[in-house]
Structure formats: structure tokens, C-alpha cells
Amino acid sequence: MELKELIVEKLKKNFGESVEEVTDFRDDLSITVSTNKIVDVAKFLKEDDDLLFVMCKDVTAIDWAKRKKRFTVVYHVYSFKNNYTLRIKTNIDENPPKLDSVSSIWLSANWYERETYDMYGIIFTNHPDLRRTYMPEGFQYHPLRKDFPVLGIPGSLPLPEKI
Amino acid sequence: MEQKLNVYNDEKLLKKVIEDRNITIEDALDNEMIINMGPQHPATHGVLRLVLRLDGESVLSAVPELGYLHRGYEKMAEDMSYIEFIPHTDRLDYTATLCNNVAYVLAVEKLLGIEAPKRAQYIRMMIAELSRLAAHMVAIGTYAMDVGAVTMVMWTFREREKIQDIFDRLAGARFTTSYTRIGGVASDADSETIGMVRAFLDQFHSALDEMDKLLLSNRIFIDRLEGIGVLPKEDAIALGITGPNLRASGVEYDVRRAKPYLFYNEMDFKIPTYSEGDCLARYFLRGDEVRESVKILYQILDKMPQGEIIANEPKHTLAHKSEIYSKMEELIHDFMIINYGINPPVGDVFFSAENPKGELGFYIVSNGTGNPWKMKIRSPSFCNLQALAQLCKGAMISDVIAIIGSLDPVMGEADK
Numbered sequence: 406m407e408l409k410e411l412i413v414e415k416l417k418k419n420f421g422e423s424v425e426e427v428t429d430f431r432d433d434l435s436i437t438v439s440t441n442k443i444v445d446v447a448k449f450l451k452e453d454d455d456l457l458f459v460m461c462k463d464v465t466a467i468d469w470a471k472r473k474k475r476f477t478v479v480y481h482v483y484s485f486k487n488n489y490t491l492r493i494k495t496n497i498d499e500n501p502p503k504l505d506s507v508s509s510i511w512l513s514a515n516w517y518e519r520e521t522y523d524m525y526g527i528i529f530t531n532h533p534d535l536r537r538t539y540m541p542e543g544f545q546y547h548p549l550r551k552d553f554p555v556l557g558i559p560g561s562l563p564l565p566e567k568i
Numbered sequence: 569m570e571q572k573l574n575v576y577n578d579e580k581l582l583k584k585v586i587e588d589r590n591i592t593i594e595d596a597l598d599n600e601m602i603i604n605m606g607p608q609h610p611a612t613h614g615v616l617r618l619v620l621r622l623d624g625e626s627v628l629s630a631v632p633e634l635g636y637l638h639r640g641y642e643k644m645a646e647d648m649s650y651i652e653f654i655p656h657t658d659r660l661d662y663t664a665t666l667c668n669n670v671a672y673v674l675a676v677e678k679l680l681g682i683e684a685p686k687r688a689q690y691i692r693m694m695i696a697e698l699s700r701l702a703a704h705m706v707a708i709g710t711y712a713m714d715v716g717a718v719t720m721v722m723w724t725f726r727e728r729e730k731i732q733d734i735f736d737r738l739a740g741a742r743f744t745t746s747y748t749r750i751g752g753v754a755s756d757a758d759s760e761t762i763g764m765v766r767a768f769l770d771q772f773h774s775a776l777d778e779m780d781k782l783l784l785s786n787r788i789f790i791d792r793l794e795g796i797g798v799l800p801k802e803d804a805i806a807l808g809i810t811g812p813n814l815r816a817s818g819v820e821y822d823v824r825r826a827k828p829y830l831f832y833n834e835m836d837f838k839i840p841t842y843s844e845g846d847c848l849a850r851y852f853l854r855g856d857e858v859r860e861s862v863k864i865l866y867q868i869l870d871k872m873p874q875g876e877i878i879a880n881e882p883k884h885t886l887a888h889k890s891e892i893y894s895k896m897e898e899l900i901h902d903f904m905i906i907n908y909g910i911n912p913p914v915g916d917v918f919f920s921a922e923n924p925k926g927e928l929g930f931y932i933v934s935n936g937t938g939n940p941w942k943m944k945i946r947s948p949s950f951c952n953l954q955a956l957a958q959l960c961k962g963a964m965i966s967d968v969i970a971i972i973g974s975l976d977p978v979m980g981e982a983d984k
Binding site: 463553 | 634638640642643644647678679681803805806807808819821826827916917918920927929931933941942946950951954983984
């Protein structure tokens with residue numbers, strides 16, 4: 406059986422309704438799962454003997470601005486055994502933008518989730534160290550949200566006083 | 569004088585001053601100490617800040633702080649057309665500008681579903697490998713300088729200068745190249761450029777051997793690196809390390825082999841790996857990789873085909889200026905591309921390429937308009953720096969410098 410079919414079939418068998426959408430664009434398989442099952446899916450993908458997605462390459466989010474579920478959190482995971490990069494997505498609401506952290510499963514997700522929190526304000530529960538990565542600690546906004554202007558917000562960053 | 573007295577009238581401060589006077593060297597060594605290293609520190613390869621908790625001279629814990637070079641490229645990309653963003657990829661990993669150019673246009677081409685002509689792909693492969701040589705020369709030179717072998721940086725930068733001269737001839741710029749285009753490359757590599765590459769490669773072997781002789785006969789250099797900052801295989805995978813640092817820990821993973829792009833599947837090269845995972849292995853690995861790149865470059869020069877350098881996709885690629893000035897169709901397409909963008913189909917792609925620092929990935933979400941809806945840059949330096957806290961734990965403070973040098977982060981890329 407082809408690998409993509411195997412992944413989809415295994416996930417559907419184990420998580421049933423939680424697998425919301427499967428798309429295959431330009432040979433990139435991407436699977437949308439329910440937010441409450443994200444940690445279980447992550448654990449399954451990492452530990453299943455046929456899949457072994459042991460390395461998390463990237464975690465990020467997309468701000469859709471006008472959709473009902475405003476944010477999509479995107480994970481890219483890699484399996485050395487199958488030599489394949491899989492994309493997992495989950496859609497979350499704006500209020501509150503919360504979901505469980507997968508950093509207990511993939512250690513590398515620690516910093517990626519911090520970056521996503523910094524840029525989008527998405528709160529990862531059970532994250533060991535949810536701080537900002539790039540912006541200063543007292544900064545109020547989340548720059549990659551679509552309602553943050555490209556030019557920035559005047560006065561949002563403390564500047565040195567004029568002499 | 570009065571002011572001075574006022575200070576001493578402050579009881580709290582007075583107490584502290586008296587306490588400070590009584591501190592001896594033994595106290596400082598007995599107690600924990602917090603040291604702020606960076607962001608302006610020569611050995612941190614840019615503006616990396618480390619907060620170290622020290623017990624005497626050994627590090628109890630280290631916290632890396634990023635963001636001092638954050639320019640918000642991901643935000644800027646959402647406000648630009650796909651073509652406008654090409655020059656900004658230069659500023660990511662600024663030691664290997666052409667590798668970034670190539671990776672970005674390949675990601676956009678994957679999104680568009682087009683392919684560059686064969687000659688363009690060979691030129692891209694050639695510049696990516698030359699760029700890798702240049703980046704590794706910087707990496708090795710500054711690494712050796714960090715641990716005290718200052719001569720090395722002169723020798724490696726001498727070689728790098730020759731590569732920059734090739735870029736100068738090919739792209740018109742030594743450093744900020746912006747040489748690739750969506751669907752091809754900006755200009756053809758003429759026979760003189762090819763000759764320059766060949767001449768460079770012919771003398772590069774002996775230069776490499778000289779460098780090896782210089783460093784490997786240096787007992788201090790070896791002693792400072794051997795067994796320092798050991799990163800086991802399992803931890804390297806769990807922490808998402810890629811590139812030379814992962815291969816030095818014994819994982820044979822290289823994107824050029826795992827998921828070949830361009831024509832790397834036709835090239836004959838080895839993926840060097842080391843099982844030790846210490847600082848010395850990471851140094852050796854870069855040296856081996858340079859030799860493999862030289863091998864690839866010779867093959868590219870031998871196999872370089874003739875032909876077009878930009879794809880015949882009028883709706884996605886910009887025509888040459890002379891054609892725009894003289895032909896109606898080209899003028900219309902140029903107007904449309906510049907004003908409305910190249911409008912890829914709705915969808916999202918993730919493309920990653922093997923860069924000198926590791927796996928550089930672009931995740932692009934398109935909503936069908938001329939600007940990307942979202943662009944995420946998966947920068948290898950950012951991911952590799954995540955290992956720093958673990959590696960520094962328990963090391964001596966002078967080893968921290970060696971560990972940072974061996975991970976070889978570039979802050980332009982880590983901070984985006």
C-alpha cells in the first residue's frame with residue numbers, strides 16, 4: 406500500500422470522526438484533525454511502528470482573519486523510516502485561541518510553539534516555558550496577526566528618550 | 569562631596585557596599601553567579617544573548633535569548649509580491665545568500681507547478697554548492713578563531729574571496745546576490761565564469777589540505793574541542809537539529825539525498841557522518857562536506873547542458889528587458905506580473921532545501937492573489953540553537969564559546 410493511503414487509513418481507523426479533512430496538493434499530504442485530539446494524534450504518529458514520525462520540523466499558524474475558526478495551527482513532522490514529511494493541521498477559535506502543547510511528544514516543538522505564541526497569541530496549554538521569543542516581554546500585540554499593521558503601532562515599543 | 573555623603577547616608581546602600589567589600593574570591597567561586605553574555609559579544613556569531621548561571625567556572629544552566637535582529641520578514645512577505653521577496657532571502661543566512669535564493673524560488677515554483685529549464689537548474693546547483701563552500705569557509709574560520717586559532721580565519725576568508733569574485737561576475741554583486749528568478753536565473757553563466765569556477769576548484773584542494781595541516785597539528789585546538797558539547801543521536805532528532813550538526817551526531821540525513829531537488833539525484837556524492845557528536849566531529853564534518861561539494865561541482869561543470877535559462881511560462885516569469893521593449897505580448901505580461909503578481913493557485917506547500925546550516929524550509933500559503941497569504945521560514949539556525957541549553961549544561965564557561973561556534977548559527981536567519 407502506498408504510504409499516503411496507509412497514513413490516512415491508520416488515522417481514520419484510530420481516530421474516526423476526529424480526522425476532519427485530507428488534502429493532497431502538489432504531492433504534500435495534509436491532514437486536518439480536531440483540536441482536542443491533537444496530542445493523541447501526535448503521540449500515535451510518533452509511536453506507531455509503521456509511521457514513526459519522530460522529528461517535528463516546524464510548528465506555525467495561519468491567521469484567516471475572517472473565518473469563523475480564525476486560526477489554523479500547522480505542524481510539519483518527518484519520518485526517517487519512510488522519508489516523508491507530513492503536514493497536520495488543526496483549526497481553532499479566536500476566543501480563546503487555546504490548544505494543547507505537543508512539546509511533551511516532540512521536544513523541538515518547545516521553541517516553535519513559543520514562536521507561534523509570540524507571533525499569533527495562540528496559547529499552548531501544558532507548555533513548559535511559554536515566553537515570547539522575538540518580541541520584548543512587555544509587548545502587547547502579536548505581530549503576525551492580520552489586524553496588526555505592517556508599519557507597526559506607534560508607541561507600542563519603548564524607545565530611548567530623546568536628549 | 570555632599571552628594572557622595574548622601575549616597576553613604578542611604579542605609580541600604582551602605583550595607584551593600586560594606587558587604588561588597590568583604591567579598592573574597594573564594595566567595596565568588598562558592599556561590600552561584602549569573603552572567604549575561606551578549607548580545608554584543610564577538611563569539612556569539614551575531615546578536616545572540618545568553619544568560620548563564622555559573623557555579624565557579626562551570627555552567628549550571630544557559631538560557632538563549634533571541635530577537636535582537638528580528639526584522640519581521642514573515643510579516644513583510646505578506647505585503648509583497650512573490651518576486652519582490654527574492655532580495656530579502658539574501659538577508660536570512662547572509663553567509664550563503666545564493667542557497668537561500670535557490671530554496672525560495674524552488675518553493676514558489678513548487679506552488680506554481682512549473683519547472684526551470686535544465687541549464688538553469690544546473691546553474692542553480694552550481695551556485696548553491698559554491699555558496700555552501702563559502703559558508704563553510706566562514707564557519708570553519710570563525711570557529712577556529714573563537715577557540716584561539718586566529719590564523720585560520722585569514723586562510724579561509726582568502727578562499728571565500730575567490731568565490732565572491734565568481735558571484736560578482738555571475739550575479740553582479742558579491743554579497744547581496746538576488747540572482748535567481750522564478751522559473752530560472754537572472755543571467756547566463758558564460759564560459760569565463762565556468763572557467764573561473766574550474767580554476768578556483770583546481771587550486772582549492774591544496775588550500776584545504778594546508779588548512780587541515782594548520783589546525784590538526786595544533787594540539788590546543790584538538791584538546792579544546794574533543795569530547796566537548798556531546799549531542800547524542802536521539803537528542804539531536806528530538807530537538808529537531810538538521811544539517812551538519814545532525815550528521816555529526818550520526819544521522820545520515822541530507823535533503824539532497826532524502827528528497828532530491830534540482831539534479832542532485834544524478835550527482836555522485838557521499839554523505840559524511842560522524843558518530844561522536846562532539847565539537848570536533850562537527851568541525852571535521854564541515855571539512856568533509858566541503859570536499860564532497862567540490863566533487864559535486866566538478867560533476868556539474870562536466871555535465872552542464874546548453875539551453876534556455878528561464879522557463880517559457882509567460883504568466884509566471886518575467887521576460888528579458890530587451891523583449892519587453894520590443895514585443896507587445898511581453899510588455900502586457902510584464903505589466904500584469906508587476907502590477908498584479910503571479911497569482912499561484914489556492915493551496916499551501918512546504919519545500920525544504922539543504923543549506924549549509926541545515927534544512928531551510930519555506931511554507932507558503934496562497935489564496936490565489938499576487939501576495940502570499942502567509943509565509944513561514946523554517947530557519948535551520950533557529951532550530952539548531954535549541955540544542956544550546958542542553959549542550960552548555962555542565963560545560964565550562966570557555967567551552968560555551970566552542971559550542972556556539974560548532975553549532976554555527978547565523979542570527980540573520982535565526983531571528984528572521
